[in-house]
Amino acid sequence: MSSSEKQQEARASLVAVAQEPGAPKPDPILVAVGVQRQFGGLTAVDVSRFELQRGTITALIGPNGAGKTTFFNLLTGFDKPNEGEWTFDGRSLAGMPAYKVARTGMVRTFQLTKALSKMTVMQNMLLGAPNQKGENFFRGLIPGIWSGQEKANRERAEELLRHFKLDAKADDFAGSLSGGQRKLLEMARALMVQPELVMLDEPMAGVNPALKQSLLDHIRELREAGMTVLFVEHDMDMVRDVSDWVVVMAQGEIVAEGTPREVMQQQAVIDAYLGEHHSVSLDSGSGS
C-alpha cells in the first residue's frame, strides 16, 4: 500500500503523542472527559479522558462487552450518560439530541446496518442531504421551491453512488442489496450529510473478504478527503492495516492507546483480549 501525503501527515501529527490512555493530542476534534454510563449496577462506560486527533483514522477496539458501542451511542447522542462532558470542534455536545449532533458534522453508522429497505437506494441517499427546503411541510407542497436543490442533491448522490459502485442499484429498493452493499450504502448516505467526523460502528462486520478491502479503501479515502474517522472494530488485522491510532477499551475503560504496531504489544491489551497471565503477543504470526 502506498502511503499518501494525508496518511504521512496524520501519522506525523501523532508521533509526539504519549502511548497511554487519555493521551492529549495536538489538534483534537473530539474531547471527552469523565463520561460514565451505568445500567443498573453495571458500569458499561467509564472513560476519564479521550481525545481524537483531527484528520486521522482512529480505531476503537476491545473485546465483546467492552463498551465500545455504548461509548459511540453516548458521544452521538443516542444514549445519555450518567455524567460527563464532551466537545466536538470546541462545541459542547452533552445533552444534545442525536439529530443535532449529526447536524454539527459528526455522523455515525450502525453496527446492524440501517438501510431503509423499503425505499430506493437513491431515496436513502437523498434523505441524508442537510438543510433541505422541501423538508418543511408547506414548502414541500410546492415543488418549485425545492426542485432545484433536489436536483443538486441528486447529482451529488449519483457521484457518491458511482464512487461506491452502487450507481447501477440507484433505483432498486435498498432491501434488495447484499449485506456488504448495505454497509457501503450506509457509508455513502452518511457522507451526504457532509460530515467532518465519520463514526463507523463495525463497518466490516458481516462483509465478505473481497468487499472488506474495498471498504478499507473507502475509509482511507475519507481521510484523503479531509475527514476524521473513528471506527469500532474487532478484527486486529483490519485495524493494523488502516488505522493511524488505536484506542483499546476493556470493561468500559480505555486501557491503552497508541500506534497500531505498538499498542498490540502492550500487556494491558493482551490481558484485555486473552485474559490475564498470557504472555503471547497479539502481533505474532502476522509476518510483519
Added chain:
Amino acid sequence: MDIGLILNQSITQGLGVQAVIFALAAIGLNVHFGYTGLLNFGQAAFLAVAAYGLGVTVATLGFSLWVGLIVGVLAAVVLALILGIPTLRLRADYLAIVTIATAEIVRLVVRSVTLRDIFGGSDGINRFADEFYALNPFSSGLALGPLTFSRNDLFVVVVGWLLVLLSCLIVFLAMRSPWGRVLKGIREDEEAVRSLGKNVYSYKMQALVVGGVLGCLGGFVFAISSQSVQPDNYGTDLTFFAWAAMILGGAARVFGPVLGSILFWFLLVFINVTLTEAVRVGYITFIDGTQVGQIQFWILGLTLMLLMIFRPQGILGDKRELAFDVK
C-alpha cells in the same frame, strides 16, 4: 330477487356520503400509518372533535358555520398535539394504546350527562348546518342510472368528493416532497433518520397533525350530512372500518384509502341487500331478516381475511413497499 335494487343500493352507497366520510378518515390514517408507520387506533376521535367543534360553535355558542369549521380543525390539531407529546418519544405500540383510549374518552366525555348543556349528552347536537345547505347550487336531486341522491345529499356528496380529491392532491404533493421522504424513512427506521440529522419527533408530530386534520374533514362531512353529531357514531368501529378501507385499497398509496372506502361500502351494502332479498324471496330459510345485519359482517370479515392472505398489500399497494405479513 331484485338484482336492480341490489345494484342500485350498493352503487349509491359505494359513492355516497358514508364512503366519503370513511375515505377522508382513511386518507388521514394513511398519512399516519401508511407513510409514517404510526399506529393510530383512535382516528374516530379526530372526526369526533371536529364534528363537535363545529356543532358546539354553531348550535351552542351561536357562531356561523365557517367559524365552526375553523374551530373543528383547531380541535383536531390540539388533539394531535395532546396525543403526540407524551407518546411519540416512546415505542410505536404506546401510541396505539393511547389513541384507542383517547378516542373512547372523547366519546364518553361528549355523551356525559354532566356536560349535557354543551354537548347534548347521548342525543348530541342537531340542526346546525342550514348555512351550508343554503349554498346548494343544485335545483333538484339526481337520478342517474343506479345513482339516486336527494337535492341535499347530492350537494353533500359533491362537496365531499371534492374534499377527497383535494386531500388526495395534498397527500400526493406532500409524499413526493422531501418532507414525505423523511416520513417514509421514519417508517423504515427512525434511528437511521435521526443519525442523518432529522428531528424525528417533530416529523412524527407533523404527520399526526396532518393526518388528523385530513381525517377531521370526514367528521365535518358526517356532521353536516346528517345535520347532527351523536357520540355513538364515533366509536371504535368507525376507526376500524377506516383501517379496513385503507388496508383493502392499499396503504402508502394515494388513492388506496379512497378505492378501499368505496369498495368497503359497496360490499357491505351489497352483502346486506343481497341477503335481505334472498331471505325475502325464500332462497335462504335458515336465517331471518333481522339476522342479516350480523351476518353481513361475518362475510365482510371473511372477505378481508382472504384479501390479507392473497393480497396482503391491498388492491393498489406495492408489495415491495408495504405489505402485511400474515404468515
